[in-house]
Amino acid sequence: MSSLTIPRPAFLKQHPEVIAAMLCGVLVLLGWLALQSDWLGLALLILPAAYVIGGYESAREGLTTLFQEKELDVDLLMIVAALGAAGLGLWRQEYNLIVDGAILILIFSISGALEGYAMQRTERSIRSLMNLTSDVARVLRNGREQSVAIAQLQIGDEVLVKPGELVPTDGAIVEGFSTLNQAPITGESMPVEKTVGDEVFAGTINGNGVLKLKIHQPPESSLIQRVIRLVEQAQTETPPSQQFIERFERGYAKAIVIAGILLAILPPFFWGWSWETTIYRALIFLVVASPCALMAAIMPTLLSGIANGARQGILFKNGAQLELIGRVRAIAFDKTGTLTMGKPQVVEVIAMPKAETQLLQVAAALESLSEHPIGESIFQYARQQRVEWKQATNVQAHAGQGITGEIGQKQALVGKAAFVRERVNGWSDWLIASAQQLEEAGKTVVWVAYAGEPLGAIAVADTVRPEAKNAIARLKQLGIQEIVMLTGDNERTARSIAREIGIDQVYSELLPEHKVDVVRSLQRRYQTVAMVGDGINDAPALAQASVGIAMGTAGSDVALDTADIVLMADRLERLVTAIRLGRRSERVVKQNIAFALSFIVLLLTANFISHITLPLGVIGHEGSTVLVTLSGLRLLKN
Numbered sequence: 001m002s003s004l005t006i007p008r009p010a011f012l013k014q015h016p017e018v019i020a021a022m023l024c025g026v027l028v029l030l031g032w033l034a035l036q037s038d039w040l041g042l043a044l045l046i047l048p049a050a051y052v053i054g055g056y057e058s059a060r061e062g063l064t065t066l067f068q069e070k071e072l073d074v075d076l077l078m079i080v081a082a083l084g085a086a087g088l089g090l091w092r093q094e095y096n097l098i099v100d101g102a103i104l105i106l107i108f109s110i111s112g113a114l115e116g117y118a119m120q121r122t123e124r125s126i127r128s129l130m131n132l133t134s135d136v137a138r139v140l141r142n143g144r145e146q147s148v149a150i151a152q153l154q155i156g157d158e159v160l161v162k163p164g165e166l167v168p169t170d171g172a173i174v175e176g177f178s179t180l181n182q183a184p185i186t187g188e189s190m191p192v193e194k195t196v197g198d199e200v201f202a203g204t205i206n207g208n209g210v211l212k213l214k215i216h217q218p219p220e221s222s223l224i225q226r227v228i229r230l231v232e233q234a235q236t237e238t239p240p241s242q243q244f245i246e247r248f249e250r251g252y253a254k255a256i257v258i259a260g261i262l263l264a265i266l267p268p269f270f271w272g273w274s275w276e277t278t279i280y281r282a283l284i285f286l287v288v289a290s291p292c293a294l295m296a297a298i299m300p301t302l303l304s305g306i307a308n309g310a311r312q313g314i315l316f317k318n319g320a321q322l323e324l325i326g327r328v329r330a331i332a333f334d335k336t337g338t339l340t341m342g343k344p345q346v347v348e349v350i351a352m353p354k355a356e357t358q359l360l361q362v363a364a365a366l367e368s369l370s371e372h373p374i375g376e377s378i379f380q381y382a383r384q385q386r387v388e389w390k391q392a393t394n395v396q397a398h399a400g401q402g403i404t405g406e407i408g409q410k411q412a413l414v415g416k417a418a419f420v421r422e423r424v425n426g427w428s429d430w431l432i433a434s435a436q437q438l439e440e441a442g443k444t445v446v447w448v449a450y451a452g453e454p455l456g457a458i459a460v461a462d463t464v465r466p467e468a469k470n471a472i473a474r475l476k477q478l479g480i481q482e483i484v485m486l487t488g489d490n491e492r493t494a495r496s497i498a499r500e501i502g503i504d505q506v507y508s509e510l511l512p513e514h515k516v517d518v519v520r521s522l523q524r525r526y527q528t529v530a531m532v533g534d535g536i537n538d539a540p541a542l543a544q545a546s547v548g549i550a551m552g553t554a555g556s557d558v559a560l561d562t563a564d565i566v567l568m569a570d571r572l573e574r575l576v577t578a579i580r581l582g583r584r585s586e587r588v589v590k591q592n593i594a595f596a597l598s599f600i601v602l603l604l605t606a607n608f609i610s611h612i613t614l615p616l617g618v619i620g621h622e623g624s625t626v627l628v629t630l631s632g633l634r635l636l637k638n
Helices: 016-036 040-069 074-092 096-118 125-130 223-235 240-265 275-289 292-296 299-311 319-326 335-339 356-367 373-384 417-421 429-440 468-477 491-501 512-526 536-544 557-562 573-609 614-636
Strands: 136-141 144-149 158-161 171-175 178-181 192-194 211-214 314-316 330-334 340-351 393-398 402-407 410-415 444-450 453-464 482-486 505-507 529-533 547-551 565-567
Touching: 016 040, 016 096, 040 074, 040 096, 074 096, 074 240, 074 275, 240 275, 275 573, 275 614, 292 299, 292 573, 292 614, 299 314, 299 319, 299 573, 299 614, 314 319, 314 573, 319 547, 319 573, 330 335, 330 512, 330 536, 335 340, 335 482, 335 491, 335 529, 340 356, 340 373, 340 429, 356 373, 356 402, 356 410, 356 444, 356 453, 373 444, 373 453, 402 444, 410 417, 417 444, 429 444, 429 453, 453 491, 468 482, 468 491, 468 573, 482 491, 482 512, 491 505, 505 512, 512 529, 512 536, 529 536, 536 547, 536 557, 565 573, 573 614
Parallel strands: 330 482, 330 529, 482 505, 529 547, 547 565
Antiparallel strands: 136 144, 136 158, 158 211, 171 211, 178 192, 314 565, 340 453, 393 402, 402 410, 410 444, 444 453
């Protein structure tokens, strides 16, 4: 018997809970109308169909749990109570009791449908991650280029990566120079220059250079594959709160069933009740003790909170996460794309006297022909300032150093300090000191010279989101005990951003697995921890966190799929709204649970002291369910 699994009809496979609840509701209404019209035969055909369609899923799950796990749950308890009401209605020819039982099933069916709809989780995370990995790699063997499946690569193989391609697997550069966009993996805001001896990661995007890599570890040990495994592992872990709810539900159902059996057997022997009275009281007990109000104490509240959040640009993927976000005591923020805009922008121009316009003209003339992201930011800034420039000629890029060209047959230079200043003299001390201050603050400084004369420097950086500082301050006011920043960027840049927005604790130069370690460390101290991120490199930490929160616009597909909550408009202040909404929902849930339990106790007491009738018990039971549901709908209001 332990291997028994009740099959699921094909017509309920697509959306079983929603379809069953709708059909059950229609049939209950038709059955009730038939009874009111004295069409008893028709009613006795329609109402059993409502029982079967509305109660099938609960019966299947309840019986499967009973036979496989030797446990009783609320699903089976509801079916027993409803069938008891129907049987008693047939026995005493009180056919409205059959409708009462059908309504019980309908209420539970609707609750299951809403819960199933609200709790849907996508499984596209791993598939999206796999899009970052190539199926084949260009391998150099015996001096010839061959296409080889990634799984067939061996340690020692040499792989060729051409401009603009995804790096197929982790490896060390043995020939070539290029800039790589590592943001999808490490979260670094700026492309990183790589040359012979440097390691590159699978899933990163090669720039303009051709690279030859040597594989030093199996492809399955690559960083991107470790990210995939971390996401899989974290998503399969059941939250402790969910485990508690399941244990409580089964324990409650078991206690009620045992008590119902005892009440159906013992009273005739101890109190001299008739068997008809005994069974009648036992069935009323099962009906009024059925935890519909208790179950309705949670899901309508959470669904209302989810709807409220959606109106404010907060997407809760999981009802349980609405409760958890209210319990958060520590938050880890990714930096690039989350606290910052994720794109380099010109933040300051330091020009020699009366040379600012010429500085931008020269820089734009050269950088307009560059594909480097920093060059793109300078070019766009010049356009925003409505600067006009002449076309540069003989433009030449110097890998990792800068770019040179001619404007009006005079040499122009844009690049790093050493590259430009060793070719042009006369730089003033105040200009050098200002540039050094900007570099110490984490900015990237580009120097500009023309016709042998210094023009100045341009500072480029990933800029902080305008609302970030205020959002961090408000989170602290809410009582969040620790706020940390996680980033793959260097420590100097990270600390500069952290100081600007008011974050004290910074973890820099992190790989995805290191972010997971930090989140786990926070969970050991604070239990409920939120992680806010936007990139693929954040996916493992988002999955590991008690509550994963992704930026909706800037976020990668993997981050959006992995996260429990999405801030749809990338508005960090909505995180404060989400926490307040979570705390409010937790208060309402506790109030509803207290009310539901109190009403169950009241009805049970009335059953044995005042001898209420079954219809009155059903009315009290369903009335408490409606009241609790309406209480939960309070969260629809802001």
